[in-house]
Amino acid sequence: MKNNQMCAIIVDELNDDALKPLTNERPLGTLFFDCKYRLIDFELSSVVNAGIRNVQLIEDEDKVRSVFDHLGGGREWGLDAIGSYQYVNYFQDSENKKAAGEKYFNNTIEFLEKSHTAYTVIMGTRMLCNLNLRAALKIHKQTDKPLTVIYSRTDANEIAAYDSILSFDSLGNVITCDEFAKLPDQTGIFNLSMNVYIADTRWLIDALRKGQQLDAPAQLDDFLKAQLPKPELAGGYEYVGYLQNIYDLPSYYQSNKDMLDSNKMNELLYTNQRIITRTRNEVATYYDRHAKVKNSHLATGCDIYGTVTDSLISRRSVVDPKAVVTNSIVMPNARIGHNAEVHWAILDKNVVVKPGVRIVGTPDNILVVPKDTRVEANLSSTEEEAN
Amino acid sequence: MIMNDEMLGIVLAGGKGTRLGKLTQNQAKPAVPFGGRYRIIDFTMSNCVNSGIRNIGVITQYQPLVLDRHIGNGASWGLDRLDSGVTILQPYSSPDGSKWFAGTAHAIYQNIDYIDSINPKYLLVLSGDHIYKMDYSDMLQQHIDNGASLTVAVIDVPWEDASRFGIMNTDEHDRITEFVEKPAEPKSNHASMGIYIFNWARLREVLVNNFTKNDNMLDFGKNVIPYYLDSGEPVYAYRFSGYWRDVGTIMSLWQANMEFLEPNNGLNMQDRSWRINSRSPLAPPQMLTDTAEVSQSMIVDGCYVAGKIQHSILSANVRVKEGSQVIDSMIMPGASIGRDVTIRRAIIGENAVIGDGVTIDGGDDDIAVVGNGETLGGTSNEE
Numbered sequence: 001m002k003n004n005q006m007c008a009i010i011v012d013e014l015n016d017d018a019l020k021p022l023t024n025e026r027p028l029g030t031l032f033f034d035c036k037y038r039l040i041d042f043e044l045s046s047v048v049n050a051g052i053r054n055v056q057l058i059e060d061e062d063k064v065r066s067v068f069d070h071l072g073g074g075r076e077w078g079l080d081a082i083g084s085y086q087y088v089n090y091f092q093d094s095e096n097k098k099a100a101g102e103k104y105f106n107n108t109i110e111f112l113e114k115s116h117t118a119y120t121v122i123m124g125t126r127m128l129c130n131l132n133l134r135a136a137l138k139i140h141k142q143t144d145k146p147l148t149v150i151y152s153r154t155d156a157n158e159i160a161a162y163d164s165i166l167s168f169d170s171l172g173n174v175i176t177c178d179e180f181a182k183l184p185d186q187t188g189i190f191n192l193s194m195n196v197y198i199a200d201t202r203w204l205i206d207a208l209r210k211g212q213q214l215d216a217p218a219q220l221d222d223f224l225k226a227q228l229p230k231p232e233l234a235g236g237y238e239y240v241g242y243l244q245n246i247y248d249l250p251s252y253y254q255s256n257k258d259m260l261d262s263n264k265m266n267e268l269l270y271t272n273q274r275i276i277t278r279t280r281n282e283v284a285t286y287y288d289r290h291a292k293v294k295n296s297h298l299a300t301g302c303d304i305y306g307t308v309t310d311s312l313i314s315r316r317s318v319v320d321p322k323a324v325v326t327n328s329i330v331m332p333n334a335r336i337g338h339n340a341e342v343h344w345a346i347l348d349k350n351v352v353v354k355p356g357v358r359i360v361g362t363p364d365n366i367l368v369v370p371k372d373t374r375v376e377a378n379l380s381s382t383e384e385e386a387n
Numbered sequence: 388m389i390m391n392d393e394m395l396g397i398v399l400a401g402g403k404g405t406r407l408g409k410l411t412q413n414q415a416k417p418a419v420p421f422g423g424r425y426r427i428i429d430f431t432m433s434n435c436v437n438s439g440i441r442n443i444g445v446i447t448q449y450q451p452l453v454l455d456r457h458i459g460n461g462a463s464w465g466l467d468r469l470d471s472g473v474t475i476l477q478p479y480s481s482p483d484g485s486k487w488f489a490g491t492a493h494a495i496y497q498n499i500d501y502i503d504s505i506n507p508k509y510l511l512v513l514s515g516d517h518i519y520k521m522d523y524s525d526m527l528q529q530h531i532d533n534g535a536s537l538t539v540a541v542i543d544v545p546w547e548d549a550s551r552f553g554i555m556n557t558d559e560h561d562r563i564t565e566f567v568e569k570p571a572e573p574k575s576n577h578a579s580m581g582i583y584i585f586n587w588a589r590l591r592e593v594l595v596n597n598f599t600k601n602d603n604m605l606d607f608g609k610n611v612i613p614y615y616l617d618s619g620e621p622v623y624a625y626r627f628s629g630y631w632r633d634v635g636t637i638m639s640l641w642q643a644n645m646e647f648l649e650p651n652n653g654l655n656m657q658d659r660s661w662r663i664n665s666r667s668p669l670a671p672p673q674m675l676t677d678t679a680e681v682s683q684s685m686i687v688d689g690c691y692v693a694g695k696i697q698h699s700i701l702s703a704n705v706r707v708k709e710g711s712q713v714i715d716s717m718i719m720p721g722a723s724i725g726r727d728v729t730i731r732r733a734i735i736g737e738n739a740v741i742g743d744g745v746t747i748d749g750g751d752d753d754i755a756v757v758g759n760g761e762t763l764g765g766t767s768n769e770e
Contacts, residue, residue, distance in 0.1 A: 036671075036672050036688070265671070265674070270671070274669060276669060277669075279667035279669070280667065281463075281662060281665060281667060283423075283424060283656045284422065285685065285686055285687065286684075286685050287682055287684050287686065287696075288683065289682050290682070291681060291682055293679065294677050294679060295677045297671075297672040297673065297674050298672055298686075299672050299673075299688070300673075300687050
C-alpha cells in the first residue's frame with residue numbers, strides 16, 4: 001500500500017536530568033510547549049502526516065502515566081482506526097533483558113515484522129522541528145544505503161555535550177559519529193545528528209538480531225549511533241527548517257519564547273504539515289476590562305484580569321487583577337494572585353502564586369517553580385532580591 | 388440521574404432559520420457559531436449527554452453539510468461508545484416516495500424505524516437552536532411522577548413578551564389545560580421552550596393512526612399538542628427557570644453573544660460538572676502581538692490579534708490586523724479582518740474577508756451582518 005511504506009519508532013529521552021524539576025514525573029516527550037502542545041506532538045504529527053499507521057513508543061516505565069494521559073487511544077492522531085496501532089515499549093525492558101542474558105531487541109523486532117513496511121523511521125523527542133518524512137524517505141530511497149540519518153547544520157552553542165556530530169565523505173557516506181564533548185574544537189557550525197533515522201526494515205531487523213548476539217548497546221538510539229560510521233552504511237539528509245535542540249532549561253525556555261517570533265512560529269506551526277495535539281473542551285479565554293496583554297500566546301480556558309507580556313499562558317490559567325506576568329512560561333491551571341508578579345520564570349502545572357508574591361528570575365537564570373507548588377513567599381534567582 | 392436507554396433524544400435540526408438571513412444561507416440554524424467555541428446545537432447535545440441520554444437522533448433537512456460534519460460520529464460528546472451513538476436522520480426516498488419532513492411531528496413519523504430500533508420508553512424532542520443548560524433527567528422524573536403522557540418544558544417570560552410565544556395555561560398542579568400560540572391577550576406567561584417528553588408508545592400510536600388517514604398531525608405545536616389536550620391525555624408543564632435564550636434572529640443572536648461575555652450571565656460556563664462540549668478545531672494557541680489591545684472579550688485558539696478588541700468575541704482562526712478595531716461584535720470562525728478596519732455592533736460570518744480600511748457599523752439600533760465567505764473591500768496580498 002502506498003500509504004503504508006513506513007512504520008515509526010519514537011524513542012523518548014532518558015537523559016533529562018538537565019530539565020528537572022520539569023521532568024521529575026514526565027518524560028521530555030510530554031513537556032508542554034507553546035501553551036497547548038507537548039513535545040511528542042511534533043514527532044507524532046510528522047509520523048501521521050507521512051501516512052504512517054504503525055507507531056511504537058519507547059518510554060521510561062517510571063514516567064509513562066503522563067504519556068498515556070496525553071495519547072489516550074490515539075484518536076486525535078488517527079491512530080485508533082482499523083489498521084493502525086501504537087504500541088509502548090520501555091527503555092528498562094531491553095536493559096533488563098540484556099542484563100539477564102536474554103534477546104533484548106525481540107520486542108522491537110516483533111513490532112517491525114508485524115508492521116510489514118519496507119522502511120522504518122526512528123526518532124527522538126529532543127529535536128523540536130516540523131519534519132516532512134515523505135521527503136526524507138524520497139531521499140533515502142535514492143541512495144543505495146540501508147540507513148539515512150537526518151542532521152542539521154547547527155551552531156555549537158545549540159549543541160549538548162552528549163549530542164552526536166557527523167562527518168561525511170565526498171560521496172555523502174557518514175564516516176564519523178562522535179560525541180560533541182569529545183571533539184577537539186567545539187566552536188563553529190556542526191553537522192548535528194537529529195536522532196532521526198530512516199532505515200530499510202529488512203536491514204534493521206537483521207542488524208538488531210545480530211546486535212543482540214554481539215552485546216551491542218541495548219538502547220535503540222545508542223545502537224544506531226554505533227552503526228552509523230560503518231563503511232558505506234549510512235547517508236545523510238539535511239533538515240533546514242526551524243529546529244530547537246531541547247536539552248536543558250535555557251534551551252527549553254528559548255524554544256517556547258521562539259514562538260513569539262512570528263517567522264519562527266510560522267515555520268514550525270503553520271506549514272502544510274498540521275501539528276496535532278490532544279483536543280480539549282474549554283471555554284474561550286476571557287480578557288477583562290483591565291487586562292493588558294501584549295506579545296503573548298494563550299490557550300483557551302484562561303481568565304486574564306492583569307497584565308501579561310512576552311509570555312506563554314497554558315489553558316485554564318487565571319491571572320488575577322493587578323498581577324503581572326512577563327517573559328514567562330505558565331503551564332496549565334496556574335493561578336497568579338492579585339498583585340503578584342512573575343518575571344523570567346517557568347511555572348509548572350497547577351502552581352498557585354499567592355497575592356502580592358514576587359517571583360523574579362533573570363534572562364540568564366530562569367526560575368522554575370515545580371508542579372503543584374503554592375508559592376507563598378517571594379522567590380528570586382539572585383540572592384540579593386530574595387527575602 | 389436516570390441512567391438507561393429509557394429515553395431517546397431527538398434533536399430537530401432541520402429548520403431553515405430564515406430570520407438569521409445571510410448566516411443561514413449555507414447552513415442550518417443549529418450549526419451557527421456561538422460564543423467563540425461553539426455551534427448552537429452544542430448546548431442541546433451536551434445537555435443530553437450530561438442528562439444521561441446515550442442515544443441521540445439529529446433530524447436534518449435544510450443545508451445539512453456543516454452540521455453533519457460538526458456532529459460526525461458524536462465523539463466530541465463521548466457518543467462514540469459501544470452503548471451510545473448519534474445518528475443523523477436525513478430525508479430519504481423509499482418505495483412509498485420521498486420522505487421530506489413537512490413539519491416537526493411529521494419528521495418524527497418519518498423516522499419511526501430509527502426510533503423503534505432504539506425502542507425507548509420515552510421520547511425527548513428538542514429543538515437544536517436554543518442556548519441553555521438543562522437537566523432533562525429531572526424533567527423525565529417529573530414526567531413519570533405526574534403519570535404524564537406528554538410533558539412540555541416552559542419558562543416564564545415577561546408578560547409584555549408573552550404574546551410572541553406559544554403559551555401554556557396550567558392548573559394548580561401544572562397540568563396544561565390550554566395551549567395558545569401567540570395569544571393577543573395571554574392568560575399566563577408560561578412559554579413553551581419547544582422541549583417535549585412523550586410516552587413513545589402513545590405518540591407512535593397517535594402519529595400512525597393519523598398519518599394513515601390524512602396528514603393532519605404535521606406539527607407538534609399546531610397539531611399534536613392540541614390533539615393531546617382535546618383527547619384528554621395527561622399533559623403537564625415542567626417549569627424551567629434558568630438562563631434560556633432563543634437565538635432565532637440577528638438581534639437575539641447578537642444579544643446572547645454579548646451576554647455570554649458577562650462573567651455572571653447565568654450559564655456558568657466554568658462549571659465543569661455540566662460542561663458544554665463541542666468539536667474542537669486543530670489550531671495553534673491565540674497570539675496577541677505588541678499592538679494588540681483586548682478588553683472585555685473572548686478569544687479562542689488559532690486567532691491572531693494585532694488590533695483593538697473591545698467587548699467582542701473572536702471565534703477560531705480569526706485574524707485582526709494592526710490598526711483595526713472590533714467593538715461590541717461577534718466574529719465567526721476563520722474570518723480575516725485587514726488593517727484599519729472598524730467593526731462595531733456587527734456579526735461577521737465564517738471565513739468572511741474584510742479588506743483594509745472598511746467600516747462596518749450596525750448603528751445604535753441595529754446589527755450589521757457580513758455573510759459567510761463574503762468579501763468586503765479590497766484585500767492586500769502581503770502577509
